Amino acid sequence: MRGWVCTCCGRWQVTVERLAGRYLYRLAYAYRGEVGGVDVLGEVGTVAALERLLLARTPVTLADLRERPAGRAS
Numbered sequence: 001m002r003g004w005v006c007t008c009c010g011r012w013q014v015t016v017e018r019l020a021g022r023y024l025y026r027l028a029y030a031y032r033g034e035v036g037g038v039d040v041l042g043e044v045g046t047v048a049a050l051e052r053l054l055l056a057r058t059p060v061t062l063a064d065l066r067e068r069p070a071g072r073a074s
Contacts, residue, residue, distance in 0.1 A: 004065035025050045
């Protein structure tokens with residue numbers, strides 16, 4: 001699964017899935033290792049909607065996201 005993480009702390013994550021010919025962008029926050037878990041903050045179908053979701057729910061923007069390193073599962 002493709003995705004991006006923020007450059008500030010790596011905890012804000014966006015994953016991209018293709019379902020029935022359409023893309024689904026899922027915004028999540030990963031907690032520290034000792035706490036564990038991921039909180040899904042929303043799912044949207046367009047990059048414009050993803051940008052609005054980021055502005056509403058996080059301190060990061062699209063410009064703060066970088067492609068997730070290969071082989072990284074979480």
